[in-house]
Each structure stands twice: as C-alpha cells, then as structure tokens.
Amino acid sequence: MIHIREDLLIEKIKEFYKPHPRIVNGFGDDTIILKEIPTQNLVFSVDATIEGRHFYPDILPYEQVGHRALAGALSDLAVVGATPLTFIVNLEIPKRFPENNVLRIYRGFEELGKAFCISPSGGNITASERVGLVLTVIGEIPRDRTISRSHAEPGDKVVVTGDLGRVRTALNIINRHEIKKKIPSDQLDEILEKFYKPWPKINFMKKLLSEVNINASIDISDGLGADLSRIARASQVEIVIYERKLPFKPYLRDVARMIGTPLFQLVVGSGEEYEIAFTLNEEEFEKLKRLGYDVTEIGEVTHSPHVGVRMVKEDGSEVYVDNMGYDHLKG
Amino acid sequence: MIHIREDLLIEKIKEFYKPHPRIVNGFGDDTIILKEIPTQNLVFSVDATIEGRHFYPDILPYEQVGHRALAGALSDLAVVGATPLTFIVNLEIPKRFPENNVLRIYRGFEELGKAFCISPSGGNITASERVGLVLTVIGEIPRDRTISRSHAEPGDKVVVTGDLGRVRTALNIINRHEIKKKIPSDQLDEILEKFYKPWPKINFMKKLLSEVNINASIDISDGLGADLSRIARASQVEIVIYERKLPFKPYLRDVARMIGTPLFQLVVGSGEEYEIAFTLNEEEFEKLKRLGYDVTEIGEVTHSPHVGVRMVKEDGSEVYVDNMGYDHLKG
Numbered sequence: 001m002i003h004i005r006e007d008l009l010i011e012k013i014k015e016f017y018k019p020h021p022r023i024v025n026g027f028g029d030d031t032i033i034l035k036e037i038p039t040q041n042l043v044f045s046v047d048a049t050i051e052g053r054h055f056y057p058d059i060l061p062y063e064q065v066g067h068r069a070l071a072g073a074l075s076d077l078a079v080v081g082a083t084p085l086t087f088i089v090n091l092e093i094p095k096r097f098p099e100n101n102v103l104r105i106y107r108g109f110e111e112l113g114k115a116f117c118i119s120p121s122g123g124n125i126t127a128s129e130r131v132g133l134v135l136t137v138i139g140e141i142p143r144d145r146t147i148s149r150s151h152a153e154p155g156d157k158v159v160v161t162g163d164l165g166r167v168r169t170a171l172n173i174i175n176r177h178e179i180k181k182k183i184p185s186d187q188l189d190e191i192l193e194k195f196y197k198p199w200p201k202i203n204f205m206k207k208l209l210s211e212v213n214i215n216a217s218i219d220i221s222d223g224l225g226a227d228l229s230r231i232a233r234a235s236q237v238e239i240v241i242y243e244r245k246l247p248f249k250p251y252l253r254d255v256a257r258m259i260g261t262p263l264f265q266l267v268v269g270s271g272e273e274y275e276i277a278f279t280l281n282e283e284e285f286e287k288l289k290r291l292g293y294d295v296t297e298i299g300e301v302t303h304s305p306h307v308g309v310r311m312v313k314e315d316g317s318e319v320y321v322d323n324m325g326y327d328h329l330k331g
Numbered sequence: 332m333i334h335i336r337e338d339l340l341i342e343k344i345k346e347f348y349k350p351h352p353r354i355v356n357g358f359g360d361d362t363i364i365l366k367e368i369p370t371q372n373l374v375f376s377v378d379a380t381i382e383g384r385h386f387y388p389d390i391l392p393y394e395q396v397g398h399r400a401l402a403g404a405l406s407d408l409a410v411v412g413a414t415p416l417t418f419i420v421n422l423e424i425p426k427r428f429p430e431n432n433v434l435r436i437y438r439g440f441e442e443l444g445k446a447f448c449i450s451p452s453g454g455n456i457t458a459s460e461r462v463g464l465v466l467t468v469i470g471e472i473p474r475d476r477t478i479s480r481s482h483a484e485p486g487d488k489v490v491v492t493g494d495l496g497r498v499r500t501a502l503n504i505i506n507r508h509e510i511k512k513k514i515p516s517d518q519l520d521e522i523l524e525k526f527y528k529p530w531p532k533i534n535f536m537k538k539l540l541s542e543v544n545i546n547a548s549i550d551i552s553d554g555l556g557a558d559l560s561r562i563a564r565a566s567q568v569e570i571v572i573y574e575r576k577l578p579f580k581p582y583l584r585d586v587a588r589m590i591g592t593p594l595f596q597l598v599v600g601s602g603e604e605y606e607i608a609f610t611l612n613e614e615e616f617e618k619l620k621r622l623g624y625d626v627t628e629i630g631e632v633t634h635s636p637h638v639g640v641r642m643v644k645e646d647g648s649e650v651y652v653d654n655m656g657y658d659h660l661k662g
Contacts, residue, residue, distance in 0.1 A: 031374045031375065031376045031407050031408065031410060031411055031413070032374065032375045032376070033372050033373070033374050033411070033472070034372060034373045034374070034375070035372055035373075035474070036367035036368055036369060036371055036372060036373055036471075036474075037367055037369065038367060038368065038369040040367055041355055041364050041365060041366055041367060042364070042365045042366075042367055042373065043362045043363065043364050043365070044362065044363045044365070044375075044419060044453075044467065044469065045362045045363070045419075045453075046419045046421045046453070046454065046455055046465070046467055047455065048421050048423065048455055048457040048465070050423065050457055050458075050459055052460075053457065053458055053459065076362050077362060079362060080362055080364070082362070088375060088376075088377045088467070090377045090379050090465050092379065092381065092463070122375075122376075122377070123377065124377055124378065124379055126379040126381055126384065127381075127384055128381055128384070128463070129383075129460065129461070130460070132423070132459070132463070134377070134379070134421050134465040136375065136377055136419070136467045138375065140367075141364070143366070143367075146355070
C-alpha cells in the first residue's frame with residue numbers, strides 16, 4: 001500500500017487520455033469543453049457503481065469493475081442509439097487504496113474505450129470509506145430522433161435484444177462450486193462472460209435505429225420486469241409479456257433446476273443485462289422482422305386502465321412482474 | 332423513518348424540475364437530450380460531496396448540503412465564465428434514509444436554481460452507507476473562448492476575486508462557543524454565511540470575461556495555495572504571491588489570534604471559498620484595473636525553473652504554499 005496524492009494520481013491517469021476531436025481542452029481542467037455541432041443533439045447520462053452494492057472486490061477484479069461501470073453507463077446511450085463522445089470519471093476511494101488498483105480500474109475502461117473511440121476527458125477523486133465510481137457519459141444523436149420511455153403507445157409491439165437471465169444466473173452460481181462443476185464448460189463460460197464482460201448495445205442500436213423508428217426504449221439494468229414497468233408508468237400504459245416468448249439460452253432451464261429457482265425469475269428478474277427493451281408500432285415492427293436483427297418480440301402495449309407489466313405464464317396464469325428486479329433502495 | 336422506493340422518490344423529485352428550453356426530453360429518462368447550437372461550446376463538470384468528508388449532517392442541515400454541493404459544482408463553470416444550462420444529480424443514500432431529507436437536499440438546490448434559471452434534468456439514486464451527491468453540471472461558453480489552467484504565461488499578473496479565509500475560519504469556530512461569543516455578531520454572521528451559503532461567481536465571471544481576456548483560471552475549492560499550484564504545474568511556471576496583498580476581511584486578524592492560527596494559514600489554506608484565481612497579461616490587467624471589479628492583484632507568474640507557488644511573507648521570508656490546502660486523499 002502506498003500513499004496517493006490526488007494531483008499526482010491524476011497525472012498518471014492522463015496516460016489513459018487520448019483527446020476526442022470535439023473536446024477543446026485537455027485532461028486536467030475542472031471543466032471539459034466540447035464543440036457543439038448544429039445537426040446533432042447531445043445526450044448525457046450518469047451511472048453509479050458502488051462497492052458492496054454493485055460489486056465486491058473479492059469476486060470482481062478491479063479491471064472488471066471499471067469495464068462493468070463503463071458498460072452500464074454506455075448502455076444508457078445505447079437506449080437512444082447515441083454515438084458516445086467521451087466520459088467523465090468521479091472516483092471515490094479509501095485513503096490508503098493502492099494506486100495500482102486505481103490504474104487497474106482505468107485499464108478496465110480501455111477495451112470499451114477502443115471499441116467506441118472514447119476516453120475519459122476528466123474527473124475527480126474523492127476519499128471515501130469504499131470504492132465508488134460515478135460515470136457521466138456524453139454522446140450525440142441525430143437532431144430529429146425522439147425516443148423516450150414515455151412514448152410507448154397502445155398497440156405497440158414490445159421487443160428485447162439478445163437473451164436474458166445469464167447475469168442473475170452467474171450471481172447465483174459464482175460461489176457454488178458444486179453447481180458450477182455440473183455445468184458444461186462452454187455454457188459456464190457463456191454465463192460468466194455476460195457477468196464479467198457485459199457489452200453495451202451501442203453499435204447494434206445505432207444500426208437498428210438508422211433503419212427502424214421506435215417509440216419507447218430502456219436498457220435492462222434492474223431486470224426486465226422492473227425496467228418495462230418504468231416504460232409502463234412513464235407512458236401510462238399496460239405492457240403484457242408472454243413467458244413462452246422470452247429469449248434465454250436453452251441450457252438455463254437445466255441450470256435453473258440446479259439452483260432451485262423458477263426459470264422465469266432468472267429471466268425476468270436479471271439485472272445488469274444491458275440488453276435493450278423497446279416498443280414500436282406494427283408497421284415498424286414488420287420492417288424490423290424483415291431486417292433479421294437478433295431481437296425477440298415478447299409482448300405488446302395494450303389498451304387497459306391498469307398501468308404496469310403483466311406476464312402471461314406458460315400455464316396460462318398471469319402475474320404482475322413490475323417489482324421483479326432490483327430496486328436499489330430495497331436491495 | 333419511512334421506506335423509500337427509488338421510482339416513487341423520483342416521481343416526487345420531478346416537482347423540482349422545470350425544463351430548460353434546450354432540454355429535449357423530460358425528467359425521467361436515463362439520458363438527458365440537449366439541443367446543440369453552433370455558436371457555443373458546451374462545458375461539463377462533475378463534483379462530489381460526501382458525508383463525513385465534505386459535510387457532517389449534525390452541523391449542516393440537508394438544505395445547505397444541497398446548496399453547497401450545487402455551489403461547488405457551478406463554481407467550476409464560473410472558472411470559464413460559462414452560462415449554466417442544467418445539472419444531473421447522482422444521489423447516494425442509506426437504505427433507511429428519511430424521504431424528507433432527500434426532498435430537503437433538493438430544496439437546497441432551489442435558490443441557486445432560480446438565480447441561474449436551471450433545474451435538475453435527471454439523475455440516479457443509489458443505496459450507500461452514507462449520503463453522497465455527485466453533481467454533473469452542464470453549461471455553455473462562446474465558441475472562441477480558450478481558458479485553461481495550463482495557459483498561464485510568465486509575466487502574467489495573478490488576481491483573485493472577493494476575499495479569502497472566512498470558510499476555514501468558520502470551520503475553526505463552528506463548535507467553539509467561547510470564541511464565537513467574543514466575535515461581534517455582524518462579523519460572525521459574515522464568517523458563517525460564506526460557509527453555509529457560498530455563492531458561485533457565475534455572473535461575476537461572465538461579465539468580467541465579456542470585457543477582459545484571461546489566460547488561466549481556477550476556483551478556490553481546496554485552498555489558494557493548492558489551487559494556484561495546479562495552475563503552476565499545468566502551465567509549468569512559477570507563481571509568486573505576496574502575503575501583504577492577500578484580500579481578507581480585516582477582522583480576521585483578531586479572529587486568527589483567538590483561534591491561535593497564523594492569519595496567512597487561514598487565508599491561503601481556506602478551501603470551498605469558490606472565489607476565482609486567474610492570470611492575465613499586463614495589458615489586460617491594466618484594462619481590468621480601470622473596470623472596477625472586486626478583484627485583488629496578489630502576485631505574478633515568473634520566469635523560473637521552479638514549478639510551484641512561492642509566497643513572500645510580510646517579514647520578507649519566503650515559503651512554498653503548494654501544499655497549503657486540502658488534498659482529498661490526505662485529509
């Protein structure tokens with residue numbers, strides 16, 4: 001353990017800085033200055049990753065802490081199909097936190113940074129009892145794009161990208177060696193990879209939104225149930241989803257049995273998936289189907305006085321899944 | 332104490348939201364969308380306020396916690412003379428934190444919000460062991476403005492706004508009733524006001540920068556010594572300041588004696604003052620003098636191989652004051 005001086009640490013972190021052409025000043029000022037351009041709108045989002053809540057250092061190496069924090073923040077930009085421009089890092093660390101761990105967190109940003117041509121353009125370091133990262137991400141979208149979680153319309157189809165459930169499954173098995181031993185290694189790798197190395201759907205959504213218009217969208221950060229519920233409440237609509245339509249890796253059925261958790265809970269309640277759920281009208285949905293994206297129609301927005309998310313289960317029974325997911329204040 | 336649901340809390344916080352004309356979407360989405368305009372550059376800054384580090388709830392009411400956090404964040408915009416546009420609130424609170432205290436923090440934003448026509452346009456709430464606020468502020472400046480802490484030039488004059496030392500003095504006396512009793516009440520009020528209700532120099536610097544060009548600037552958040560040292564290192568110059576020129580309220584001399592701390596330590600080491608220190612060339616300095624702003628010339632940028640901040644004391648001796656101030660990781 002070595003003692004860190006904030007300013008000297010910032011000097012070291014500068015090696016991770018490669019200026020974006022739209023950033024006017026260099027790393028090191030308290031403010032970041034960005035050139036505006038008239039055909040675009042800017043988008044911002046802030047995302048927090050806190051030790052003991054979003055990660056435990058004993059099960060997650062600091063490189064992965066950095067990666068997952070940035071993936072989560074960028075996922076908010078993916079929701080509107082934004083092109084990331086840069087990000088700002090607010091780091092909270094204990095007083096005697098090893099300097100090398102700070103650099104490991106920054107190293108964790110590199111893979112996503114390279115993939116999306118972005119780097120941190122500033123930040124703060126504050127002392128705290130535990131590690132915390134608050135990332136502000138900045139991106140841009142075409143000026144005419146209007147997507148909001150409040151724009152879902154009755155009659156819309158509800159669609160989700162990729163597959164769901166692997167992250168919650170990973171959290172359930174990560175310390176249970178007797179279960180891990182029973183899962184074929186290629187399946188185990190695939191389950192753990194989604195937990196350790198989530199990848200925000202930036203390029204996927206940019207491409208998709210260049211071809212299709214959607215009404216409302218959200219990323220699956222707290223669980224499909226909880227996140228769709230946000231669309232439902234913001235749009236004052238009911239969303240109906242069908243258990244039989246939910247996308248998941250087929251082997252999760254066996255793993256769910258091993259864990260002793262109903263499969264639909266793993267799928268509907270899995271947070272930090274960073275898949276995107278969105279709604280779009282029938283016509284745009286038909287267009288989307290022809291384009292062959294890796295997306296699954298899971299339900300629809302309905303005319304109903306009830307605001308929330310109803311799931312029709314495989315046995316025909318129904319259940320409200322609004323609270324099936326992670327509420328940060330309930331834990 | 333009541334149990335809080337994150338989403339319901341966000342509903343309540345919406346009452347503090349009045350949309351800025353350049354914000355395209357409403358409060359409630361994960362991303363904030365801002366219209367770009369071509370003649371301006373955007374500026375961002377992130378600032379953290381952590382319980383047990385920047386404040387203790389027993390000596391600072393939550394309204395003031397909110398006010399001081401926003402004042403500190405806006406102060407970074409004042410450094411470059413920016414017009415604030417909006418801000419994003421990342422709030423960390425303990426699980427059983429009273430909802431009313433969250434609203435008190437938000438109420439604390441209102442006075443500054445009204446003064447600068449801004450309101451929060453989004454945010455996050457995360458559970459934590461203690462209260463923490465990370466504010467991202469967004470503003471804009473004319474496109475041709477280039478000020479950076481790395482642009483100080485040898486020959487520049489060093490100037491500071493307002494007066495220094497009251498905040499450190501307030502922290503020294505806040506719990507010492509025997510000293511407070513001895514200070515005349517109008518002086519005591521003035522000392523405490525700067526601590527409880529700091530005011531960022533937004534309008535002051537906007538006006539000043541519309542008339543004068545400056546090279547480097549920084550706000551006094553960690554202490555004049557520590558903050559000027561950042562200009563010195565970023566610009567690779569030496570800064571010389573003179574104790575006899577430092578601006579402070581005359582009565583601080585008596586108070587310093589009562590506390591038993593050398594006056595210059597109160598003045599040079601006082602953080603969270605949110606005054607602005609800046610450097611400008613001789614010609615611009617002459618212009619500034621004629622304009623009658625409440626600023627004080629305290630020294631100059633010199634040709635010297637030494638990078639840092641040297642203070643010439645009243646007795647003619649010299650001392651390096653780079654470390655006289657608050658380093659968040661040293662405490």
